[in-house]
Amino acid sequence: MLFFILKRIAGMIPAMLAISVLAFVVIQLPPGDYVSTYAAQIAQSGERVDSAVLESLRQRYGLGENVVVQYFKWIGGIARGDFGDSFEWRQPVTELIWGRMGMTALISLCTLVLMWAFSLPIGIYSAARQYSVTDYLSTAFAFLAMATPNFLLAIVLLYITTMWFGVSVGGLFSPAFENAPWSLAKLWDFITHAWVPIFVLGTAGTASLIRIMRANLLDELHKPYVEAGRAKGLPEARLILTYPTRVALNPFISTVGWVLPALISGELIVSTVLNLPTAGPLLLQALKSQDMYLAGAFILLSGGLVLIGTLVSDILLAISDPRIRLS
Amino acid sequence: MTDKPILRVSNLSVDFPMHKSVLHAVKDVSFDLHRGETLCVVGESGSGKSVTARAILQLVAKPGVITSGQINLASESGEIDIVALGNSGPAIRQIRGRRIAMIFQEPMTSLSPVHTIGHQIVETILLHEKISKEEARKRAAALLDRVRIPNPEAALDRYSFEFSGGMRQRAMIAMALSCNPEILIADEPTTALDVTTQAEILSLIRELQRDRGMAVLFITHDMGVVAQIADRVMVMFRGEKVEEANVFDLFARPQQAYTRALLGSVLKLETPAPRPTRPVAETPIAQINDLALHFPLNPGFFGRPTAYLKAIDGISLTINEGETVGVVGESGSGKTTLGRTLLRVYTPTDGQVNYRRGDGTTVDIASLGKAGMKSLYGEVRMIFQDPHSSLNPRMTIYQIISEPLRTNTDMSEHQMMDRVQELLTRVGLPADIGDRYPHAFSGGQRQRISIARAIAVRPRLIIADEPTSALDVSLRHQVLDLMRDLQSEFGLSYLFISHDISVIRYFCDRVAVMKNGRIVEIGDVAQICERPEHEYTRTLISAVPRPDPRLRADAPA
Known part of the structure; x- marks a missing residue:
């Protein structure tokens, strides 16, 4: 290992x-x-x-x-x-980017974790109860969410929160906390602001992960080992969660590799729209003014993040599937 | 059998609602199962035998439903009706795995690939019994030892993909027996295995049954297996029970027409088909000399790989004009690879295949270029094993059969239409099915379409890779007889690849026995089958279950 x-x-x-x-x-x-x-x-x-x-x-x-x-x-x-x-x-460049790159990594990580947290159970449920009302609802949501562009969702969300609720959700912090050291209050402030970009960034990905999980599990549900598990007297829920889901997770884990780059490039547009202090807007500005060292550093670090994502997914795969670990 | 039956199935019916109609998979079937006996349910595909077995454990796949009938399991407190228990809930789970256990056809996929063997057996024990994990593990190791898996303690921590097919089926049997079930349902447990492995598994099941006094419900399509292990036999056809009898009576005095037909088609394969005598002076059509195909096992990071899989390891074989040469061997023997190498699906690493063309010139297929091979595809054709996947589902029958004509001849569309109609009639199909798609046809009909496609360009040599293995036994000799007729009509030569020695004996002139990429024995079919010289050939032939219960050790005198 x-x-x-x-x-x-x-x-x-x-x-x-x-x-x-x-x-x-x-x-x-x-x-x-x-x-x-x-x-x-x-x-x-x-x-x-x-x-x-x-x-x-x-x-x-x-x-x-x-x-x-x-x-x-x-x-x-x-x-x-x-x-x-x-x-x-x-x-x-180092002074400029650490904070921004850190924010990008933080937002991406939060989005990834939440995407998994939502898409995994919904996908499993959707497959186990194929063609039920819940399945149709999740399918409808998934197609709608996949078809909506991120920036549009961001603008609509900004409009709704500002015009209807009178809350400003642009940025990641209220002005009062912008330069303050981390504290519980600042964390709460971050959460109240960060849900908007996380929601915007994660919706499309969650939707496609639901579809992937559903399709993977549907492929596994009719394999003989599931029937064999049923024949030995396993309760249905435990059977589905411990057997086919374990196998169906493989392609799901591999998605980290492509979800991360998609998040980071999607983040550029969304951050510009939402005015977030992440790497995206700074990179855009650096590219426009041909500020080569700044732009280079961003591109390099984003590439590094993608590689790390792939590494993490490979390690997770090896842990979850003995066929990969042992061959 | 005077005692009360452990299982009484009465008037069982299972329906599958289809798009617009209802498929009655099982119709009004009744039978009893007694302690310590083996009841074989035999039938062809679609006879409802597997559905019947699954109904007993309430495992009928959606959208199938048990519409009527009772399945009564004898218990201390009277009888339990399994139908009334429904297909979920603790009551039916108490029976599954504990009182009635099941083993399946596909040992490759019936065990989870991501859990250890030990985990899966221990889980079964802990589901049904209140004992500690250590005790369960100890029992699992003892079970693996009982089914003769070497080094059972270590095997517990292995994964199923580290085992061979036979080992996996042993592990599956150990899992099924882990809670001492009173009934074991075995759904074609040896169909996916080699004959020698099949013989071992069958004797293991028989032995365990005697030890434990279990009742065994054994589902199979193979009359040879039935003759070997059954006490009683139930014959099914299209969802209905046709006949039920003691195994010796059934084989000696079948009562129903269907049973007689089924036994007839099995026994027909037991004797070789009449063959014209071979000419004194043979003209070889293909001479294979020291053919070898080695696949590198490791990529070799820089430089040469260090280990090779010797799929074909120095084979010499001659196929004469108008002759049928059989190649028999177990899985992994290299027989399929040999057939494919002759068509250059793989490029051999060594040796020659000297093929004599129709115009008298000789070419070496092993070193022929792309253009040369292309011109050969009009002379050498292939028939594949699986008629379901070897026909493109999106092409019409006409497109499928005319495709080799299109690429190998310059016939006009009109000529091709005439030829396809003629071919369809020749293989025994209606001539007007050209614009239909493969899914509309049964397995046997599809294999006839494959044959029509193969002979469309009037080839001289046909490589047939297990052309009858996916077919029901009643269809096998029909397809073989058709191939035989076409041979005398067009002067074809066949290389006939099969794992089934009875099909080879029925159909071939000469046979080569393959093992680990080499030919261990080659000769006249009758001689090899009656007086095999090599040890391996003897094992192979004696492992084939013969459809005659009188050959059994426990047969009454």
Whole structure:
């Protein structure tokens, strides 16, 4: 088992390197660089642009150098824990992103856990009572939820809470708690704010997980080992929960691998709409202004989160299924 | 059998409401089961034998319902009517596994893949008895030992996928016997197993029954198995009980026409079909020389793999023109792989297959390129085992049969229509079914369609991979007779792959016995079946249950 985990972690290293190359290439793809965007901004505000100043900026950031040299400079810094400086904020990237990345991870994790908590029992019930009223209701909900775009749900929710209940739910904290240290009161404030993005982010995923769980379990319910379990006198509920559900969980666990990236990319739009202090809006801004070190760090860390998600799902799979563990 | 029966089934009926009609799966069936006896329920697919067995434990799958009748189980306080108990609740669960236990056809899938064998047996014991987990585990180990699973203590912590098919069925039997049931229902428990394993499991069930005085209700379609183990036999046909008799009486004096027909088709396979004598000078159509196919077992991280699965390990075999060569062997012997390699589904790792084409030239199939193989598909065709999955459900019968014509000949649509009609008539099907889909036909009819497809391009060699294994016994000799007629009509040669020695004896000229990718013995069918020389062939042949109860050790003189 330990060997299995170590092997998986070793396999993550080349994947991580590939992601870093890809992230760097993507950032370099649009024409121009941060300095040219900066110059355009200044020109737009009507001021005169001094080309000597621009040139010195380019020199300072090392933007004139070969792309390959730039990449190695960047990745070499990261290996030492230095993600470089943000051009736009004039601050080290590390200072800027930890809080934001942490918030993204927190929101994603909460969403994932809640998605599982809801979709698992509903999916099991739906399969065990196929074609019952509850099954039809959950199916109707699932299709509706899957078809509704996240940002639309966010806007509608904002509208309803603000106009009907007079509560502002934008952001993750009330202004009073924004910079306060963590306390019980702040936690409660977080919960009252966080349910909106979690609800918006999780609805579509919960819906598809319900469908996946239902389909998986329906496939298992008619297998001979279920009948054999019934023939030895197991009560129905215990039989379904301990036998077919155990087997049907496999594809469900594997979903962590794709739910995490979907959450993180979905979060970008939702966070912008809801004005959340997560990584998404900052990444968007960094990409727009070609703030390359900041954008690169975000993309790299998001990729890292996805890899970790896959690792977690692989480990969970190995724990739950002896066929994977032993072969 | 003067004592009171332990189980009395009277006027049992089970219905399956279908889309617009009702399927009467079991109609008004009554029978008794006594302590210590084995009652075999025999019938072809769709006869309702499995549904009857499941009804006894209230396990009939949805949407089936027991519509009438009684199933009375003798108890200390009089009789319990299982039908009245319903299919859930503590009362029926008290009976399931404790008083009546069941083993199933598929040992591969009847045990949970994610729980250990020990867990599943201990769970059964703890469900029905108030003993400690340690005691239950001790009893489970003793049970595994009793069904002759080596090293039972360690086996408790193994998973079912670590066991072979026969071992899994033993574990399943141990689980069924864990609470000392009075009745054991066995639903085709050996159908999915090799003949040698089948013989072991049958003698184990018989032995355990004698030890415990259990009543056994044994469901099977195999008359050979019936002759070996039954005390009494009940024959079912289309949901109805046709006949019930002592096993010796049934085989000697069948009363009903259906029983006679069923026994007749079994016994017909016991004697070889009349064969034209082989010409003195044979012309080989395919010569297989030292053919080998090795699959690497490990990918070999960098460089060469270190272990190989030798699916075919140096086989030499000649098929002559107009001859039928049988290949017999147990699962994993490589017989199916051999057939597929001859059509280059797999590319052999060594050896040659020298095939003499219709125009007299010889090609080596083992090293032939893609284009060369394509031109051969008009001469060498294949018939598969499962007629349900080897026909595309979304193509009409006409499309299915004309497909090889389309790819191998330049016939016009009109010509193909004529040919398909002619072929359908030839294989004994109505000529006007071309625009229907495969699901409208029974297993036997589908296999006829597969045969029509195979002979559409007038091939010279047909590789038939277990073409009769999925068919009921009454259909087997019909399909074989059809293949035999086509052979004399078109001068076909067959490579006939089967695990069933009686089918081989009925149909083939020569036979090769395969084991672990090698041929252990090859020769004339009569000689191999009557006087096998190799030890393995002898075991294989003696393990086949013969449909004659008089051959049993306990037969009355």
